[in-house]
Amino acid sequence: MNKRKNYNQTIPAFILFLMISFLAIFIFSLLAPVLFPIDLGTTNLAERLALPAFIDKTSGYLLGTDHLGRDFAIRIVYATRNSLMIAFSGLIIAAFLGTCMGMLAGMNNGWIDSFIMFLVDVRLSVPSTIIAIVCSSIFGSSKFTMIMIIGCTGFASFARLVRGQILQLKEANFIECSQALGASKVRILFEHVFINISSPLIINATIRLSSFILLESSLSFLGLGIQPPDVSLGVMVSAGRDYMISSWWLTIVPSLVIILVVLDASLIGDWLRDKLDPKLQNNS
Amino acid sequence: MKKFLAVRLTKAAITIWFIVSLVFILTRVSGDPTQWMLPDDASIETRLALRESLGLDLPLAEQYKNYIVDVFHGNMGKSYYYLKPVGELFSERAAATLKLAVTSFSLAVLIGVPLGVMASVYRNTLLDRLTMGFAVAGYTMPNFVLGILLIFLFSLKLRVLPSSGYGKPINFVMPVLVLMVGPLANIARLTRSSMLDVLKQDYLDCTRAKGVAEWRVIFKHALRNALIPVVTIIGLQIGTLIGGMVVVETVFAWPGIGSLIISSAQNRDFPVIQYGIMICAIVVCLTNMLVDLSYALLDPRIRDNF
Numbered sequence: 346m347n348k349r350k351n352y353n354q355t356i357p358a359f360i361l362f363l364m365i366s367f368l369a370i371f372i373f374s375l376l377a378p379v380l381f382p383i384d385l386g387t388t389n390l391a392e393r394l395a396l397p398a399f400i401d402k403t404s405g406y407l408l409g410t411d412h413l414g415r416d417f418a419i420r421i422v423y424a425t426r427n428s429l430m431i432a433f434s435g436l437i438i439a440a441f442l443g444t445c446m447g448m449l450a451g452m453n454n455g456w457i458d459s460f461i462m463f464l465v466d467v468r469l470s471v472p473s474t475i476i477a478i479v480c481s482s483i484f485g486s487s488k489f490t491m492i493m494i495i496g497c498t499g500f501a502s503f504a505r506l507v508r509g510q511i512l513q514l515k516e517a518n519f520i521e522c523s524q525a526l527g528a529s530k531v532r533i534l535f536e537h538v539f540i541n542i543s544s545p546l547i548i549n550a551t552i553r554l555s556s557f558i559l560l561e562s563s564l565s566f567l568g569l570g571i572q573p574p575d576v577s578l579g580v581m582v583s584a585g586r587d588y589m590i591s592s593w594w595l596t597i598v599p600s601l602v603i604i605l606v607v608l609d610a611s612l613i614g615d616w617l618r619d620k621l622d623p624k625l626q627n628n629s
Numbered sequence: 630m631k632k633f634l635a636v637r638l639t640k641a642a643i644t645i646w647f648i649v650s651l652v653f654i655l656t657r658v659s660g661d662p663t664q665w666m667l668p669d670d671a672s673i674e675t676r677l678a679l680r681e682s683l684g685l686d687l688p689l690a691e692q693y694k695n696y697i698v699d700v701f702h703g704n705m706g707k708s709y710y711y712l713k714p715v716g717e718l719f720s721e722r723a724a725a726t727l728k729l730a731v732t733s734f735s736l737a738v739l740i741g742v743p744l745g746v747m748a749s750v751y752r753n754t755l756l757d758r759l760t761m762g763f764a765v766a767g768y769t770m771p772n773f774v775l776g777i778l779l780i781f782l783f784s785l786k787l788r789v790l791p792s793s794g795y796g797k798p799i800n801f802v803m804p805v806l807v808l809m810v811g812p813l814a815n816i817a818r819l820t821r822s823s824m825l826d827v828l829k830q831d832y833l834d835c836t837r838a839k840g841v842a843e844w845r846v847i848f849k850h851a852l853r854n855a856l857i858p859v860v861t862i863i864g865l866q867i868g869t870l871i872g873g874m875v876v877v878e879t880v881f882a883w884p885g886i887g888s889l890i891i892s893s894a895q896n897r898d899f900p901v902i903q904y905g906i907m908i909c910a911i912v913v914c915l916t917n918m919l920v921d922l923s924y925a926l927l928d929p930r931i932r933d934n935f
Contacts, residue, residue, distance in 0.1 A: 467644050467651075470913045471906060474872030475890070479652065479902055482894035483659045559771050563876055566773050567891055582777060589777075589785060597781060600774040611769045 360616050367609045374426035381419045386574035388413040397594055408598060412588060417595065424576040425602060428565075431488060431577070432557040435495025439557075440550050442496060443503020448534065450504065451511025462508070465501045473498040477560060481569040491570055495557050506549050510542040544621050552614035555607045562603050578603045630925075637921065641914035648910045649903070653696055656899040657689060665897045666709050683709075705907075706900035710893065715904040719886060725795060726874060726885035732801060733809035734870055738863060741813045742852075745820025745859075749828060750847060760817060767814025772873045776807045776880035793882035804881045808873050812866035819862040823855040856927050864920035871909055 397409035408417040450461040564570035565579030585595030748760040784792035878887035893901035
């Protein structure tokens with residue numbers, strides 16, 4: 346049961362497929378302004394609610410048009426771009442903030458540690474959806490606030506993780522050894538600690554990514570995130586709801602894109618965790 | 630035991646005070662709420678009168694002092710939008726929210742734990758694979774997307790369930806389903822992995838050798854030892870549930886606290902938001918405390934340390 350597994354196994358085909366598809370979606374949506382240089386605000390009421398090509402073969406629009414006559418397929422690409430970019434930027438802020446706080450807490454005992462852990466507890470005692478709703482109502486909703494909200498609600502898991510890892514590492518012989526050799530705290534931190542905590546950090550970041558995409562789309566769905574004429578997947582689901590009887594694809598297609606992206610990200614995250622965390626390997 | 634409770638209660642009180650103060654400061658520095666309450670062409674006199682009647686003309690420190698005193702008196706202010714005391718506003722809607730929350734949460738626990746146990750006992754069989762497949766789908770599925778897909782399928786296509794409304798049992802089916810999927814999936818997954826750890830242990834063989842029936846071995850001897858992580862995750866699901874509540878109530882037009890919080894956020898109705906966030910924090914802190922207390926109930930070793 347405790348046989349050592351080979352950690353250099355090749356990536357399973359399914360996970361490879363997921364990774365490539367996620368990367369493809371990401372790059373494709375990132376290139377949206379180059380591939381489809383349109384203005385998102387321009388409407389064409391004569392062409393409103395045109396049928397998609399999979400229902401009406403003569404339609405010039407792959408996924409039809411929305412209630413203001415805008416090409417739905419292009420809007421989906423832009424929406425995915427916005428959702429992913431917000432989630433990624435938020436992730437970077439959350440990871441940076443959380444890692445710094447976790448390091449500060451882990452390296453300093455006493456009140457700094459207690460205060461940072463108190464902040465983490467405070468953050469965790471209100472669900473992130475509620476914090477996000479309150480913040481966007483106070484600060485107004487824009488891309489920037491969305492990114493900041495994700496960054497400031499997402500730091501907690503990183504801070505806890507990094508602190509826990511550092512507390513373990515502090516006892517390790519090689520750290521004591523370099524302390525004895527006279528290495529400074531900063532040097533130990535960056536040369537030894539950081540490299541050792543990087544893999545759990547990457548796993549946590551991957552797992553968090555899907556929840557950040559979710560948070561962004563939920564908030565936009567509720568009308569508290571991205572505001573029209575800008576698009577995000579949540580905005581599109583919400584806007585399409587009024588046309589669900591006549592043009593169902595206006596809600597169902599963006600919903601499926603959200604499911605696809607979130608499932609993709611979280612399956613990759615789960616796989617990474619199972620692979621890199623030997624404690625969990627026996628249980629799968 | 631008393632000392633433990635006292636420490637936890639003090640910690641919870643400090644956390645809640647911190648949150649209440651933070652939200653107070655954020656709402657006050659973010660601009661003048663009368664700006665959104667009055668029409669654009671309102672005269673300066675009207676504006677000043679409104680500010681005075683809401684106590685917004687006082688210095689910030691004094692406003693804060695008044696606010697905290699009011700909170701201790703149970704007076705949470707009046708909603709800017711509904712012009713009613715917020716406590717009243719919440720209690721009117723509490724029943725709808727509680728019914729929905731309690732139903733979905735109990736179902737999530739009552740189905741999730743046995744499902745996880747079954748998956749661990751029949752590890753690597755079709756049942757296990759199906760349960761875990763469902764669990765992955767369940768915790769990655771955004772609840773508003775699931776809600777919309779269900780409305781599309783059952784209300785618009787099959788026409789068997791109402792897409793909104795409140796009161797009849799049939800109205801509960803879809804909201805409860807959407808709300809319970811996430812917690813259910815998490816509980817089932819964790820129960821499975823926690824059970825797998827326990828099922829490996831030798832004392833179970835010993836129990837079997839004594840002639841104890843297999844179901845008793847699993848549910849009494851194994852499950853009880855696997856419960857601590859499960860109780861922890863069940864406690865954590867309360868937060869998920871509160872977050873989900875807000876979204877689900879909006880999707881199904883449910884007349885509860887969640888939809889109140891959303892509409893207040895859209896209207897910048899700060900007293901309601903402040904009250905809502907305080908209630909959330911209290912619920913979560915109390916749950917965490919209950920979870921810690923239940924460890925003592927489950928594990929005699931922890932009980933002795935109290």
